[in-house]
Every structure is written in C-alpha cells, then in structure tokens.
Amino acid sequence: xxxxxxxxxxxxxxxxxxxxxxxxxxxxxxxxxxxxxxxxxxxxxxxxxxxxxxxxxxxxxxxxxxxxxxxxxxx
Amino acid sequence: xxxxxxxxxxxxxxxxxxxxxxxxxxxxxxxxxxxxxxxxxxxxxxxxxxxxxxxxxxxxxxxxxxxxxxxxxxxxxxxxxxxxxxxxxxxxxxxxxxxxxxxxxxxxxxxxxxxxxxxxxxxxxxxxxxxxxxxxxxxxxxxxxxxxxxxxxxxxxxxxxxxxxxxxxxxxxxxxxxxxxxxxxx
Amino acid sequence: xxxxxxxxxxxxxxxxxxxxxxxxxxxxxxxxxxxxxxxxxxxxxxxxxxxxxxxxxxxxxxxxxxxxxxxxxxxxxxxxxxxxxxxxxxxxxxxxxxxxxxxxxxxxxxxxxxxxxxxxxxxxxxxxxxxxxxxxxxxxxxxxxxxxxxxxxxxxxxxxxxxxxxxxxxxxxxxxxxxxxxxxxxxxxxxxxxxxxxxxxxxxxxxxxxxxxxxxxxxxxxxxxxx
Numbered sequence: 496x497x498x499x500x501x502x503x504x505x506x507x508x509x510x511x512x513x514x515x516x517x518x519x520x521x522x523x524x525x526x527x528x529x530x531x532x533x534x535x536x537x538x539x540x541x542x543x544x545x546x547x548x549x550x551x552x553x554x555x556x557x558x559x560x561x562x563x564x565x566x567x568x569x570x
Numbered sequence: 571x572x573x574x575x576x577x578x579x580x581x582x583x584x585x586x587x588x589x590x591x592x593x594x595x596x597x598x599x600x601x602x603x604x605x606x607x608x609x610x611x612x613x614x615x616x617x618x619x620x621x622x623x624x625x626x627x628x629x630x631x632x633x634x635x636x637x638x639x640x641x642x643x644x645x646x647x648x649x650x651x652x653x654x655x656x657x658x659x660x661x662x663x664x665x666x667x668x669x670x671x672x673x674x675x676x677x678x679x680x681x682x683x684x685x686x687x688x689x690x691x692x693x694x695x696x697x698x699x700x701x702x703x704x705x706x707x708x709x710x711x712x713x714x715x716x717x718x719x720x721x722x723x724x725x726x727x728x729x730x731x732x733x734x735x736x737x738x739x740x741x742x743x744x745x746x747x748x749x750x751x752x753x754x755x756x
Numbered sequence: 757x758x759x760x761x762x763x764x765x766x767x768x769x770x771x772x773x774x775x776x777x778x779x780x781x782x783x784x785x786x787x788x789x790x791x792x793x794x795x796x797x798x799x800x801x802x803x804x805x806x807x808x809x810x811x812x813x814x815x816x817x818x819x820x821x822x823x824x825x826x827x828x829x830x831x832x833x834x835x836x837x838x839x840x841x842x843x844x845x846x847x848x849x850x851x852x853x854x855x856x857x858x859x860x861x862x863x864x865x866x867x868x869x870x871x872x873x874x875x876x877x878x879x880x881x882x883x884x885x886x887x888x889x890x891x892x893x894x895x896x897x898x899x900x901x902x903x904x905x906x907x908x909x910x911x912x913x914x915x916x917x918x919x920x921x922x923x924x925x926x927x928x929x930x931x932x933x934x935x936x937x938x939x940x941x942x943x944x945x946x947x948x949x950x951x952x953x954x955x956x957x958x959x960x961x962x963x964x965x966x967x968x969x970x971x972x973x974x975x976x977x978x979x980x981x982x983x
Contacts, residue, residue, distance in 0.1 A: 575781075576778070579778050579780045579781060580778065582780055583778060583780065592780075595820060595821065595822050596817075596820045596821040597821070597843075598821055598822075598823065598839055598840055598842075598843035599843050599846055600821060601817050601818070601820060601821020601822075601823045601843070602821070602823070602843040602844065602846045602847035602850070603846070603847070603850060604817045604821070605814065605817055605818070605821075605823065605847050605851075606846075606847050606850035606851040606854065607850075608810055608813055608814060608817070609847075609851045609854070609855075610851065610854035610855065610858070611810065612810050613854070613855055613858055613870070613871060614858050615806060616803070616806070616807070617870035617871060618870065618871050618873065618874070619855065619871055619874055620810075620814065621874075622900040622901055622904070623900045623921070623925060626900075626921055626922045626925040627925040627926060627928070627929040629922045629925070630922045630923060630925050630926025630929065631926060631929070633922070633926075634926060641929070641930075644929060644930060644932070644933065645932055645933030645936060645937075646929035646930070646932035646933065647929065662800075662801070662804070664801070664803050664804045664806075664807035665807065667797065667804050667807050667808040667811060668807040668808065668810060668811035668814075669811060669904055670808075670811065671790075671807070671808045671809070671810070671811020671812040671813075671814070671815060672811045672812070672814050672815035672818065672901060672904040672905060672908070673815060673904050673905070673907050673908040674786065674789075674790055674811075674812055674815065674908060675790070675811060675812035675813060675814060675815025675816040675817075675818075675819070675908065676815040676816065676818060676819040676904070676905040676906070676907075676908030676909055677786055677815075677908035677909070677910075678783055678786040678787050678790060678812070678815075678816060678908075679783075679815070679816045679819035679820050679908075680783075680819060680908065680909050680910070681779045681780070681782045681783030681786055682779075682780060682783030682784070682786075682787070683779075683783075683820075684777070684778055684779040684780060684783075685779070686779055686782075686909070686910055687910055688910040688912065689909075689910055689911045689912060689913070690912055691912050691913060691916075696913045697913075697916060699895045699896060699897070699913070700896050700897075700913045700914070700916035700917040700920065701916065701917075701920050702892070702895055702896075702920075703891075703892040703893065703894070703895035703896025703897070703917055703920075704892065704896050704903075704916065704917035704918065704919065704920025704921040704922075704923070704924060705892070705920045705921075705923060705924035705927070706888050706889065706891055706892025706895070706896075706924065707888075707889050707892035707893055707896060707899070707900065707903075707917075707921050707924060708892075708920065708921045708922065708923060708924020708925035708926070708927065708928055709888055709924045709925075709927055709928040709931075710884075710885045710886065710887070710888030710889030710890075710891075710892060710924075710928070711885065711889055711900065711921075711924075711925060711928065712885070712924075712925055712927075712928025712929055712931075712932055712935075713881045713882075713884055713885030713888065713928060713935055713940075714876070714881065714882050714884075714885025714886055714889060715876045715877075715882075715885075715940070716874075716876065717889060717899060717900035717901075718825040718826075718889070718893065718899040718900055718901065718902075719825075719899075719900055719901050720874065721874075721876065721882075721885075721886075722825070723825070723844075723847070723848065723851070724851075724871075724874050725874055725875075725876065726848050726852070726961075727848055727851035727852045727854075727855045728855055728871055728872075728874045728875055728947075729852065729855075729856060729875075729947060729948040729949055729957050729958070729961060730874060730875035730876060730945075730946070730947060730948070731875075731878050731946035731947075731948060732875060732876035732877065732878050732882055732945070732946070733874075735878050735882045735883055735886070736882050736883075736885065736886040737886070738883065738886065739882065739883040739884065739885060739886015739887045739889070739890060740829050740886045740887075740889060740890040740893075741829055741886075741890065742883075742886070742887050742890065743829075743886060743887040743888065743889060743890020743891040743892075743893075743894070744826070744829035744830040744833065744890045744891070744893070744894050745833045746887065746890070746891045746894075747830065747890060747891040747892070747893065747894025747895050748830055748833050748834040748894055750891065750894075750895060751834075751894055751895055752834075755895060
C-alpha cells in the first residue's frame with residue numbers, strides 16, 4: 496500500500512483528469528492517489544469521475560484555491 | 571474591532587447557508603437552470619438572447635484604431651449600426667459591459683468562496699496553447715457569426731437550424747482539439 | 757464540520773494544513789463595487805446597467821456551477837463523461853421553451869418576432885467556424901464564456917487566450933467580407949417554426965434533445981464499463 500502524489504498545480508482542464516485516469520491504472524488496489532489541483536473545474540470533475548469508478552474519494556482544501564483530491568483505489 | 575470582524579467572517583465561513591450557496595459549487599443542473607432563467611430574462615428585456623464574442627471583434631477594432639489602423643473599409647464594420655458602435659466607444663457598448671461583468675461576477679463568486687488564487691503559467695506549452703486556441707476561437711466565431719453562447723446556446727434555443735449545424739462543427743472540433751491537446755500540450 | 761465522509765486516507769492530511777486566509781471580505785467589497793458601478797452606469801443608460809448586472813450574474817452562475825461548454829463537447833470523447841453534456845442539454849431545453857413562449861407571444865400579437873438576428877444563415881462557414889472554434893476552445897482550456905469566467909478566477913493562461921481571442925476576432929472580421937461573399941450570404945436562414953410550425957418545432961427540438969440526453973447517459977455507462 497503506497498501513496499502517490501500527482502502534481503497538477505497550474506494544469507488546466509482536462510489535463511488533471513486525464514493524468515489521474517492514467518495514473519490510477521498503474522496503481523494496485525489499496526493504493527492512494529493524491530491529485531494536487533488549483534483548477535476549480537478539476538476540483539469538481541476529478542472527484543466525480545473517481546466516485547463513479549467506485550473509489551473512496553475525499554477533497555481537501557489545502558489553501559485558497561488549492562485542493563487535494565485523495566483517491567483510494569478501493570477495488 | 572479588527573479582531574471582532576475576523577471572528578464574524580470566521581463564523582460566516584461555517585454558516586450552513588453560506589457553505590451551501592456561497593462556498594460549495596452548485597450542481598451542473600442547478601447552474602443550467604439558473605443560466606436558462608437569466609437567458610430568458612435577458613431575452614424578454616433586451617429582445618435579444620445572450621451573446622459574447624461579437625463584442626470581441628469591436629474590442630479588436632478599438633485597439634487597432636487606437637494604434638493608428640482603420641477598419642472603416644472592412645465589410646464586417648461597414649453597416650451603419652457597426653459604425654455607430656465604433657464611434658460611440660466601448661464605454662457605451664452594452665455587450666462590452668456584459669462581458670466585463672462575466673469576469674467580475676466570476677471574481678466575486680471565487681472571492682466569496684475564499685478560493686481566489688492567481689494561477690501562473692506552468693510551462694511554455696500553455697502559452698502556445700492559449701495563443702493558438704485563442705486565435706482559433708476568435709476566427710471561428712466570426713465565420714460562424716457567434717461562439718458557444720451566441721451561435722450555439724442562444725442559436726439552438728432560438729430554434730435556429732444554424733445553431734444545430736454549428737453544434738456539429740463544435741463537436742467535431744472538440745475531438746480534433748482533444749487529440750492535439752493530448753499529443754502536444756500535455 | 758470537516759468530519760463527514762472521511763476515508764482511510766484522511767489521517768495524513770490535517771497535520772500539514774496551513775491556516776487559510778479568509779477572502780470573504782474581499783468578495784463583499786467586489787460585490788459592493790459591482791453594485792456601485794451598476795448605479796453609475798444606470799445614470800448613463802439603463803440598458804448598459806442591465807447588461808452589466810446580467811453579465812455579473814452569468815459570471816457568478818458559471819463560476820459556481822463550473823459550467824464549461826468546452827467540457828460538455830470534449831469530455832464525451834476524451835474522458836467518457838457526459839454529466840456536463842446532459843446539463844447543457846437541459847439548459848437548451850429550458851431556454852428553448854422560454855424563448856419560444858416569448859416569440860410566440862409577439863407572433864400572436866402580430867408584432868415582429870424579436871431575436872431573429874440569432875437565426876443565422878447556414879453555410880459551410882457555419883460548420884467550419886464550429887470546427888475551428890471547437891478545436892481552439894479545447895486547446896485554450898475554455899470557450900468564450902469559460903475564458904471570461906476563468907480570467908475572473910485568476911488564470912493567466914486564459915487571460916492570454918482572451919487577448920488572442922480578440923486578435924483572432926479582428927482577423928476574422930478582416931476576412932469576413934470574403935467569407936460572406938463566397939459562402940455566408942448564400943446560406944439560407946432557417947427558423948424551424950417556419951417549417952414545422954410553432955408547436956411542431958418545439959416538440960421536435962425537445963424530442964431530439966431528450967434523445968441526445970438518453971444517448972449521452974447510456975454512452976457514459978457503456979464506456980465506463982468497458983475499461
């Protein structure tokens with residue numbers, strides 16, 4: 496079980512989502528992917544995608560306009 | 571006093587109604603309904619639907635003329651309506667104010683949600699993407715006589731066939747754009 | 757209040773959280789400035805003041821809802837998601853009903869129908885313009901409204917895109933005479949009620965939108981299951 500950080504600060508839509516989709520495929524079940532974003536749309540579409548996939552998702556507001564989307568590859 | 575103010579705004583931050591309407595994003599459907607409502611408001615008051623990109627051509631013309639150019643001979647600005655808009659200047663151009671309003675409205679929403687941050691350029695690729703993408707949107711919008719708002723959203727809602735035809739173009743373009751984006755700009 | 761729906765991963769995050777600044781006062785100042793500018797504009801022209809206020813409202817809604825017309829066109833292909841696409845379809849349906857009711861009212865009263873300037877000629881330039889615009893908006897990360905909204909959110913990239921959107925518009929306006937002569941002016945302006953009648957046009961359009969909605973949802977489920 497490991498934690499992987501994906502730095503998407505400064506990336507515009509849809510880059511964070513596409514990167515997260517690609518990254519999660521490399522991970523094992525039980526691993527945690529943390530997507531760091533500052534794009535307010537990605538803060539909505541990344542968690543939405545991950546929830547639809549059935550993963551555990553949490554959005555953490557790190558600072559004004561900065562978020563971490565924490566995705567646990569639960570299956 | 572300053573301490574009290576700080577406490578007040580910290581209290582606001584956790585207020586249930588603030589969190590629901592000021593902090594958290596709205597669902598896409600809620601926003602879609604609200605946009606529709608104000609489209610209808612706009613149409614019934616101004617007798618025209620919402621449009622965005624037509625004003626940009628005038629912005630370009632004002633800057634061009636300020637730099638010493640002239641657009642008087644251009645077909646696009648030849649009509650008397652276009653000429654009077656150019657003469658009256660941007661301060662008297664209602665659509666210009668609406669576009670600036672979209673910027674300030676979004677700014678207000680972001681600040682009220684305590685989410686404002688200047689997002690700097692991460693890589694030179696983003697500058698290239700913004701320049702090419704911006705130019706294409708500008709040129710394309712003039713060909714189609716509108717953008718995603720005037721030609722697409724307002725066009726289709728006006729029961730215009732042109733809106734649907736433009737939508738097909740947009741969809742094809744979005745596929746091209748996605749391929750380019752993944753290949754060169756990611 | 758942050759304790760809701762915590763997962764196993766939450767244990768790590770709280771330790772390194774910085775104290776956040778509160779931007780609400782600046783937000784309220786911005787709203788106050790918007791209102792004051794509105795009042796000033798109102799002394800010059802009520803029309804301009806109205807445009808200003810609706811622009812701000814559109815900006816607020818776009819930002820709060822993260823409404824992105826670009827994503828609604830792009831995501832079905834790129835990520836397989838159609839949530840935004842379906843929301844836009846709903847907006848089209850609701851706005852169609854409202855617009856048509858107003859137009860029909862004018863028609864019944866024997867008055868000239870407003871907003872007919874948005875029924876544009878259909879020509880190859882319409883499709884081509886759509887393709888060019890559609891490609892550009894995906895690359896630039898925002899359409900016309902999305903670019904404006906993201907300038908307000910503080911994106912430097914979209915600010916550059918806006919500048920070149922204006923340059924591109926001027927370029928397009930420069931070439932417009934040629935396009936108009938060759939293609940646009942020969943295109944027919946087709947207003948659907950002229951063909952199908954008022955009721956028929958609305959019914960048909962809502963039916964098409966409904967079919968697109970169902971298709972979009974099915975497509976998303978199917979694509980989600982395939983990987």
